[in-house]
Amino acid sequence: MTRERFIEQVRVEQEPLRRFLLALCSGDASLADDIAQDALVRAYVASGSFMGLSKFSTWLFRIAYNCYIDHCRRARAEEVPVEAASSVPATDTCDASFRYQQLYQALGRLPEKEKAAISLFYFEDRSIKEISAVLGMPQGTVKYQLSMGRQHLKQYIQL
16 A cells, blocks of 8 residues: 555544544543554554455554554553543543533443444444454454443443
8 A cells, every 4th residue: 555545545534533532532532642643653554464355444443443452451551440540520531522421421431342332333333344343353242242332321321
């Protein structure tokens, strides 16, 4: 993939990628931007290996999801529980311009796989097949994660 083609593809996917990461990061815009930057650097370095076997967006979102998981692992290794970070009130972690703080708070309480599946399916309008490729899990498991995520969100938002 040429540099110009990579830049063109990234321009198309930049906003959806940021929305996806913003949802995974429970509204923490600076963290989402940091992870997006890391993902884009990794994608650029690996762009020569992109074979076109999947959509560029699927490939890029998979890299971004892996960057997010890496961040969560580092946070756990530093003894900063991700759950504690997710339970901070929305006024401290959410982008001030975001209108759906209650949704971000509820998303922050979901397990990582449920949060990722919900974000991709509802925010990015990705198919079960694409979500399966991004998250590296069978399609049946994606359906299960979506079902559980919906149930948990309903519980958390009604509280």
